[in-house]
Amino acid sequence: MATARRVLVQTGGDPAGVVLVLCVPCGLLALLRALFGRVPGVFDRVGPQLFGVFPLIVMFMAASIVMVRERAGGTLERLGCLPLRRVELLVGYLLGFGVLAVLQAGVTAVLAAGVLGMPVAAPVVVLGATAALNAVLGAAMGLLVSTFARTEFQAVEYLPALLLPQFLLCGLFVPHPQMPAALQTVSDLLPMTYAVEATARLATRPAAPGAYFTDITVVSGFLVLAIAIGAVTLRHRTCDSTGPAQGLRRWQPRSGALHLFAFTVVREGRNRPRATRGAAGAAPGGVLHPRWCTGAGPGPWMRPVLPSAPVPP
Structure with missing residues (x-):
């Protein structure tokens, strides 16, 4: 719907x-x-x-x-x-x-x-x-x-x-x-x-x-x-493929609406300057820290997913 x-x-x-x-x-x-x-x-x-x-x-x-x-x-x-x-x-x-x-x-x-x-x-x-x-x-x-x-x-x-x-x-x-x-x-x-x-x-x-x-x-x-x-x-990229959605593989919210929100935040973070991203809470290696997405660390509605490759800068 x-x-x-x-x-x-x-x-x-x-x-x-x-x-x-x-x-x-x-x-x-x-x-x-x-x-x-x-x-x-x-x-x-x-x-x-x-x-x-x-x-x-x-x-x-x-x-x-x-x-x-x-x-x-x-x-x-x-x-x-x-x-x-x-x-x-x-x-x-x-x-x-x-x-x-x-x-x-x-x-x-x-x-x-x-x-x-x-x-x-x-x-x-x-x-x-x-x-x-x-x-x-x-x-x-x-x-x-x-x-x-x-x-x-x-x-x-x-x-x-x-x-x-x-x-x-x-x-x-x-x-x-x-x-x-x-x-x-x-x-x-x-x-x-x-x-x-x-x-x-x-x-x-x-x-x-x-x-x-x-x-x-x-x-x-x-x-x-x-x-x-x-x-x-039907062919479309998912979170498991390369492209703009790759950063979302790190943290996948269980709720669909929050999933879209996290995806938007990750995309915005990837478009920010390197220094700003680091100050916002990016972990070493380019993996986004969950606190950067939620402001309070991983909650019950989030689950960590181990990255297969670091997010490119």
Whole structure:
């Protein structure tokens, strides 16, 4: 939950980014309505399908870029010092993006059903919840590809490499039964196919709840699978690696919040001049004395960890 709150706080500090996340799907649907408004039946068929695609794509880009930026800025390195498993870290990020996904889906559903006149045979709440699930799936896929991308440019390049083939095979351009057998098999293995089918069923075929729940179950399964693979492939430095967090190996607090505090203090101490660090309580050999971090020596919430190598000056 602390990771989710931090994601929301950081996202809230970028009002322009929040507006883009909330308004881009709405603007695309409005453009689609204006484009096909005079062609009978086109928006009624294409609108519900794209309604499930736009939130997924937007949250995919947002999550992947934010996660790569967190790694580049050293945030993942600092979070690696906390007693958190990788899956817990990714779930925290996913919860933060999930709140944005719910807001985005709610705004888009109200606009599509109430203003643009998109046909909706199911309640608007159910339509918004389905769009939110699709958006969370996009965020999970973005977190997954961010574990492979080293730069933000690479994260953006995963969009055409990963999502455009799904967009072409989701049944929007050619109905699924009319595809060649090989492409039908590939389409059945792609998550966007089920995301599009779920929203399309809510808009035009409400009498098939079994098929709808099958699509929702498959989308949820892909979401869990993306987080599981991302947790396995996530790369970030921890306190046992070299780098800015190396000094924290000497004294590891048991509390997560105090762990971050001690890490901050150690980093600040390492950036101070040599004479000042020595006067502040650095022991011979460069090992930080616990009194320097706490002001009163090691307490019950701290435990000594023997250094494997002295801290470089």
